[in-house]
Amino acid sequence: MQVTLQVRRFNPEAPRAQPYEQEFTLDVPGYFTVLDTLIKVREEMDPTLTLRCSCRASICGSCAMRVNGHAKLVCKTKLTSVMDAQGKVRVAPVGNMPVVKDLVVDMKPFWDKVRGVDPWLQPQGPEPKDEYLAPNEAMVHLTGVMMCIMCGACVSDCTVLEVDSNFLGPAALAKAYRFVGDPRDGAAKGRLGKLSEYGGIWDCTRCYECVQVCPKGVAPMERIMALRDKAIVAGFDKAIGARHTIAFGEIVGHSGRLDELRLVPKTFGMFNPLHLPNLLGMIPVGLRALRRRKLPPIRHKSIPGVENVRRIFKKVEAGQ
Amino acid sequence: MAVYEHDVLVVGAGLAGMRATLxxxxxxxxxxxxxxxxxVRSHSNAAQGGINAALTSRGDSWEDHAQATVKGSDYLGDQDAIEVMCQEAGDAIIELEHMGVxxxxxxxxHLGTRRFGGQEVARTFFVADITGAAILQVLYEQVLKAQVRVYEEWFVTSLVMADGECRGVVALELMTGQLHLIKAKAVVLCTGGTGRIYEPTTNGLVVTGDGLALAYRVGAPLLDMEMVQYHPTTLxxxxxxxxxxxxxxxxxLLNAKGERFMEKYAPKLMELASRDVVSRAEQTEINEGRGVDGCVLLDLRHLGKEVIETKLGYINEVAMDFLGINLAEEPIPVRPGHHYQMGGIKTNVLGATSIPGLYAAGECAGVSVHGANRLGANSLLDTLIFGRRSGEAATAHAKEQSPKEVPESVLEADGALIRSFLERKPKGDSWARVRLEMGETMNQYMxxxxxxxxxxxxxxxxxxLKERYPRLAVQDKGQVFNTNLLFTLELGFMLDIAETICxxxxxxxxxxxxxxxxxxxxxxxxxxxxHTVVSWTPEGTQMDFAxxxxxxxxxxERRY
Incomplete structure (x- = not known):
C-alpha cells in the first residue's frame, strides 16, 4: 500500500535552523508499523533522517514520537491504525523536551525528574540472609508499574508540564509509586512528604493524557492518585491539594453536594497568612460569578435523601 | 581538548556493564x-523469561544446574567456568532481590520459579515475562545511587594500546560529533551480542558486536564464534x-497436522529440550513440508487467560500488536530465528582477556559457559556473575598500574577514517544495502x-562486502547526532565479526x-x-584451537 509520511525535521547545523515538514511517499506492506516505515525511509530514501530506535518490540523505550499530534511508541503503531483517507501520517518529535535533530530530543529534563524521586529501594533494618518475604499480589501489582519503559510519551503530552516545568511529571511520579508501593521499602513516609511538596503529586490536573498515551498500560495518573491517598493517610494533609480533597469529601459527605463557598476557605484556610493571597485571589472570581448569577446560594441546603450519601461515606471509611 | 581519565572504564551499559560498574x-x-x-535502552531489556539459579538454601543443587548447563553446551562449555557460575548463582539472585527486583x-x-529448557528442575526466577527489563531498571537505579559517571550516547571507535596493554578508548560523542580520548588503567567490554549481522534477528538495532570487533582488532582472540543460537520461537x-x-x-509446539512433533525428537523433555534441539526439530518439520507457511505453531490456549495475562502479558501484547492474535484464543506462528552468540572474546573466569588491562563479560565474552548451545535463562546469570567478577578483577588490576603516557595522536586514525566517509561522494552503494546483504547471507548459510x-x-x-565497505560514503555531513556515520562505523565492526563466524x-x-x-x-x-580460536593478523584471520x-x-550422548 502507499503511504505518505509527513515528518517534522530539524537540522541544528543548517543556517537559520528552523523546523520544517517533509513528505516521503513510499510503498510498504500492509503490516508495517510507523517505525518500519521510518527505517525504510532512512535506509532507502534519506539516510540523514535521524531518530532513536532499537528493539522494534516496545520494550527499549527509544522510539516515542508524536503521531498525528499524540505521543506514541512508533514500533507498536501500525500504519493502518493512524493513516488518514489519503494515506497520510504526520510524525513529529515528542513534546516538552528540546529537539536535538529531526525526531531526536534531549531527554535530560526527563531523567532529571526521575533522579529527583530518589529512585532506588531503601529498605530499613538489617538485611535478611535470604530474600525479603512479600506477597505475590504486591509484586504482580508493582509489575504493572515496572512495565514502564521510560519512553517519555506521558511526559510529552502532559498538559501540566507544558505550562509548568517544575512539575515532576507522570513518569517520575509513577516511578516514585513503584517504591512507595513496595512492601520492602522503608522510606515511604519520607518519600510521601517530599512528593507532597510543590511540583509533586498535587500539581497533576487529572487530564488523563498520560493514561491515554502510555504504550505500556502503566496509567501514571492513577499511580499519582494512589500516591495522594497514601500521602493523606500518612498525615501529609497540609498541602493545598490535600486540603482541597479533604474539604471536598467533608462537604459532600455532610450535605450530599458541593458547596463552593465553603470549599474555597476550607482549602486555603481562613486565617492562614501563607495562603491569604490565594484566598483573596478568589474574590474576583466570586464577583464575576455573582455578576453572571452563578454564585452558589449563601444558604447551602442538603440534598433530599442525604442520609443515604452519609451512609455510603461511612461504609467507605469503615472499609479503609 | 578535554582528556578524560578513570581507573576502570566499562564499555556498554546492559546487565553485564552495569554489574561490572557497580x-x-x-x-x-x-x-x-x-x-x-x-x-535502560540496552538490549538486556529484551530478555523475557527469567534467570536460572539453584538456591541451595532451599535444597536445590548447583551441581545439577551445572550438569544441565554442561549437557546443554554439548560438552563444549568450560566446566571450571560453569561451576563458578552455578555456584555463585544463588547469591546473585538474593542480591538482586535485595536491590529491589x-x-x-x-x-x-518466597521467590517463585518456573521451568525452562534443558532442565528438569524449575529453577528459573522471573518477573512476569519482562525479567531483563525489570533487572535492568533496578541496576540502573543502583548506578544512579552510586553517582557513577556515564558517558551517554558515546560510541567507542577503538581501544587505545600502550606497550601491549589496554589503556583506554577513543570515542565519538554523538551529540557533538567530537572524538575524545578516555584514558583508563583497565577497560571492561560489555557490549553484548552480534544480532544485526543476521537478518532477521530477535536482537535490537543497536546489537552490532562492537566489543568483539574492538578486542579482535587489537589482537584479542575470539572463541567458538561459529556457535550462534537460533531461538525456537520467534514471531x-x-x-x-x-x-x-x-x-x-x-x-x-504443533506442526501442520496438529501433532506435538517434539515427541519424535525429545520424548522426555518435549518442548523443553535445549534450544538447538528444538530449533532443529522445527526446521526439519518445516523443510519436510509439515510447517504452516514457513512456521510451526505455538499453542498457549490451554494455559488459560489468567496465566497468560499475569505471567506472559508482554508476549500477549506483542502477538496482538504484530499479528492481531490473542494467545488465549489462537496459536501463533513461530520459527527458529537468530538470537544469541555463544562465542566471544576469550576470557578466563575473572573476565581477563589475553591483553593486559582488557576484560570482557556478558554476551560479548567467551568464558565459556555456554559452549555450543546456551540454556535459556543462563544468559542473564552469565552477565551478573561475570560482570561482577570482571569489574572486581579490573579494579584490582588498575590499582597495580601507574599512569602511562598515551599520546593524543591515537585519535588520528579514527579521525581520518571518519573524514574519509564524510568527504567521499555517494556512488549508489550504502551501508544499509551492504548490511542487508550480509544479514541475509548469514541467515541463509550460517x-x-x-x-x-x-x-x-x-x-x-x-x-x-568487506571490499565494498571502504568505498562507502556517509550522506549526512553533519556533526550533531549523525546516525548515518554511526551505522557505517558499526557496519565495519560487523563485517569483521561476520568473517570470524564463517x-x-x-x-x-x-x-x-x-x-x-x-x-x-x-x-x-x-x-x-x-574450542575454535580465531585471531586477527595483518594477513587475515588466523585459526587456532584450545x-x-x-x-x-x-x-x-545427548538425549532429551
Missing amino acids: AAHQKGANVAMITKVHP IFNRDETG KGNGVLITEAARGEGAY AVFRNEEGMKAALNKVCE VSGLARKESRGAHYRGDIPRRDDVNWLK PVTITRWQPQ
Missing part, C-alpha cells in the same frame, strides 16, 4: 561507564522474540543447518550444539572436543 565502584575504583545508548513469589511469599514476520517461558509454563559449500559461499560474500564454522569439521552440518552430522569427541576444561562431567 562492582568496581564497590571496590573503590574511579569507574565510569560509556554507552552508545542510554543504559520485584521477582514473582510463591504462595508463602512470524518481524522475527520478534517469544519467550521460552511460554513453553516453560506449558505451551505446545543458520540452523549448515554445510561446507554454504559456509564457503557465506565467507566469499562477506569478503566481497571462518570458525568452516574450521569445525563436526556437528555440535548449534553448529549442525548436514555434510558431517555427527559429533566427534576424538578430534573436535576443543582445549576444553573438563572437571567432572565426561562427554556423553
Whole structure:
C-alpha cells in the first residue's frame, strides 16, 4: 500500500535552523508499523533522517514520537491504525523536551525528574540472609508499574508540564509509586512528604493524557492518585491539594453536594497568612460569578435523601 | 581538548556493564561507564523469561544446574567456568532481590520459579515475562545511587594500546560529533551480542558486536564464534522474540497436522529440550513440508487467560500488536530465528582477556559457559556473575598500574577514517544495502543447518562486502547526532565479526550444539572436543584451537 509520511525535521547545523515538514511517499506492506516505515525511509530514501530506535518490540523505550499530534511508541503503531483517507501520517518529535535533530530530543529534563524521586529501594533494618518475604499480589501489582519503559510519551503530552516545568511529571511520579508501593521499602513516609511538596503529586490536573498515551498500560495518573491517598493517610494533609480533597469529601459527605463557598476557605484556610493571597485571589472570581448569577446560594441546603450519601461515606471509611 | 581519565572504564551499559560498574565502584575504583545508548535502552531489556539459579538454601543443587548447563553446551562449555557460575548463582539472585527486583513469589511469599529448557528442575526466577527489563531498571537505579559517571550516547571507535596493554578508548560523542580520548588503567567490554549481522534477528538495532570487533582488532582472540543460537520461537514476520517461558509454563509446539512433533525428537523433555534441539526439530518439520507457511505453531490456549495475562502479558501484547492474535484464543506462528552468540572474546573466569588491562563479560565474552548451545535463562546469570567478577578483577588490576603516557595522536586514525566517509561522494552503494546483504547471507548459510559449500559461499560474500565497505560514503555531513556515520562505523565492526563466524564454522569439521552440518552430522569427541580460536593478523584471520576444561562431567550422548 502507499503511504505518505509527513515528518517534522530539524537540522541544528543548517543556517537559520528552523523546523520544517517533509513528505516521503513510499510503498510498504500492509503490516508495517510507523517505525518500519521510518527505517525504510532512512535506509532507502534519506539516510540523514535521524531518530532513536532499537528493539522494534516496545520494550527499549527509544522510539516515542508524536503521531498525528499524540505521543506514541512508533514500533507498536501500525500504519493502518493512524493513516488518514489519503494515506497520510504526520510524525513529529515528542513534546516538552528540546529537539536535538529531526525526531531526536534531549531527554535530560526527563531523567532529571526521575533522579529527583530518589529512585532506588531503601529498605530499613538489617538485611535478611535470604530474600525479603512479600506477597505475590504486591509484586504482580508493582509489575504493572515496572512495565514502564521510560519512553517519555506521558511526559510529552502532559498538559501540566507544558505550562509548568517544575512539575515532576507522570513518569517520575509513577516511578516514585513503584517504591512507595513496595512492601520492602522503608522510606515511604519520607518519600510521601517530599512528593507532597510543590511540583509533586498535587500539581497533576487529572487530564488523563498520560493514561491515554502510555504504550505500556502503566496509567501514571492513577499511580499519582494512589500516591495522594497514601500521602493523606500518612498525615501529609497540609498541602493545598490535600486540603482541597479533604474539604471536598467533608462537604459532600455532610450535605450530599458541593458547596463552593465553603470549599474555597476550607482549602486555603481562613486565617492562614501563607495562603491569604490565594484566598483573596478568589474574590474576583466570586464577583464575576455573582455578576453572571452563578454564585452558589449563601444558604447551602442538603440534598433530599442525604442520609443515604452519609451512609455510603461511612461504609467507605469503615472499609479503609 | 578535554582528556578524560578513570581507573576502570566499562564499555556498554546492559546487565553485564552495569554489574561490572557497580562492582568496581564497590571496590573503590574511579569507574565510569560509556554507552552508545542510554543504559535502560540496552538490549538486556529484551530478555523475557527469567534467570536460572539453584538456591541451595532451599535444597536445590548447583551441581545439577551445572550438569544441565554442561549437557546443554554439548560438552563444549568450560566446566571450571560453569561451576563458578552455578555456584555463585544463588547469591546473585538474593542480591538482586535485595536491590529491589520485584521477582514473582510463591504462595508463602518466597521467590517463585518456573521451568525452562534443558532442565528438569524449575529453577528459573522471573518477573512476569519482562525479567531483563525489570533487572535492568533496578541496576540502573543502583548506578544512579552510586553517582557513577556515564558517558551517554558515546560510541567507542577503538581501544587505545600502550606497550601491549589496554589503556583506554577513543570515542565519538554523538551529540557533538567530537572524538575524545578516555584514558583508563583497565577497560571492561560489555557490549553484548552480534544480532544485526543476521537478518532477521530477535536482537535490537543497536546489537552490532562492537566489543568483539574492538578486542579482535587489537589482537584479542575470539572463541567458538561459529556457535550462534537460533531461538525456537520467534514471531512470524518481524522475527520478534517469544519467550521460552511460554513453553516453560506449558505451551505446545504443533506442526501442520496438529501433532506435538517434539515427541519424535525429545520424548522426555518435549518442548523443553535445549534450544538447538528444538530449533532443529522445527526446521526439519518445516523443510519436510509439515510447517504452516514457513512456521510451526505455538499453542498457549490451554494455559488459560489468567496465566497468560499475569505471567506472559508482554508476549500477549506483542502477538496482538504484530499479528492481531490473542494467545488465549489462537496459536501463533513461530520459527527458529537468530538470537544469541555463544562465542566471544576469550576470557578466563575473572573476565581477563589475553591483553593486559582488557576484560570482557556478558554476551560479548567467551568464558565459556555456554559452549555450543546456551540454556535459556543462563544468559542473564552469565552477565551478573561475570560482570561482577570482571569489574572486581579490573579494579584490582588498575590499582597495580601507574599512569602511562598515551599520546593524543591515537585519535588520528579514527579521525581520518571518519573524514574519509564524510568527504567521499555517494556512488549508489550504502551501508544499509551492504548490511542487508550480509544479514541475509548469514541467515541463509550460517543458520540452523549448515554445510561446507554454504559456509564457503557465506565467507566469499562477506569478503566481497568487506571490499565494498571502504568505498562507502556517509550522506549526512553533519556533526550533531549523525546516525548515518554511526551505522557505517558499526557496519565495519560487523563485517569483521561476520568473517570470524564463517571462518570458525568452516574450521569445525563436526556437528555440535548449534553448529549442525548436514555434510558431517555427527559429533566427534576424538578430534573436535576443543574450542575454535580465531585471531586477527595483518594477513587475515588466523585459526587456532584450545582445549576444553573438563572437571567432572565426561562427554556423553545427548538425549532429551
